[in-house]
Amino acid sequence: MMAASVPVRVEIPAIGVDSELMRLGLQDDGTMEVPPAGFPAGWYDGAPTPGELGPAVIAGHVDWTTGPGVFYDLAQLAVGDEIRVGRADGTTPVFAVTAVQEHPKDEFPTAAVYGDIDHAGLRLITCGGDWDRSVRHYTANVVVFAELVHPG
Template sequence: MRRRRVAVVLAAGLVLGGGTAVAVGFGVQDGEPAPGPAAAPGTAVAASPDPVTSSRAVPAPTSAAPSAASPSAEPPPQERAALPERVRIPAVGVDSDLLYLGLNDDGTIEVPAGDDIDRAAWFDGSPRPGEDGPAVIEGHVDSPNGPSVFYRLAELEPGQEIHVDRRDGSTATFVVDRVEQYPKKQFPTRAVYANTDGAELRVITCGGAWDADWGHYVDNTVVYAHEV
């Protein structure tokens, strides 16, 4: 099966931009050394010019094309999934249309802000939901408006469903495998963002206590799910 590469290969950080001191922090930080002082508290994300292109090399042309039964034949490219438009998680009352967010100038992942602060977002450097690899959806746990889109995310349990509605009218449905909480300073980047053999989903928000001195929540909640 062809594998979709995720743009977040060695991502060590998602951080709240804008410098606001209210409790809307959403971020992760790897326990591994950051690439430089400018990266703290988040670190640069390794972006690919085509994050969903397969990493498999195309074989060189030969004098005779291999037969369809030949084990050396290159499999056809995987058809692109339609772009996501909405995320619904009935068990915790989530129903939000999706922003498309990428990277900030410093290489950290953008997060919802301004009038969109309480909406969920798909990180457009990750696979589209339904494509091989871990699609990433993010959102705040709270905001100046009160509880935000993923306020109850940590309540999810294995077996519950997450639905991502797509632009072509189809829906990708994922089943929760597990819900983890990690200290941001020990965030397991590779475990969260590593390539997968099938379509998976990561839903990320903040968790734990609010650290007023740091200006962030101390933990991240990560939901791991696979497509069914």
């Protein structure tokens, strides 16, 4: 495990992602904030930092009114693909994808995403499923699960 250090960049070579990270907190209703536009991705500051014991969480948009978002191709990741997270302390831990799942929004796997784990994990979240015009959002979430394979 690694000591805490704020994440500042996420790179996912398999899908061409290279994004700065912004800090995300909680909204008034208790749900996680989302980045304000298609870019950048954001790190949820209520979770461990990437490399620490527990599940670090990074969220990003699949698309935006201006086109594809930072996590447009997130659902295309495969088991074993690498995710690198640059941290403020100069380290860049490397994570490997262990699962890519899609869940209806009303069946979001909260415990699996945010719950305690016995290793340094990473969760990437974006929207998925179909666009529901009546409520103006997607019907599902794509969640990528990854584990630390190399401390930075």
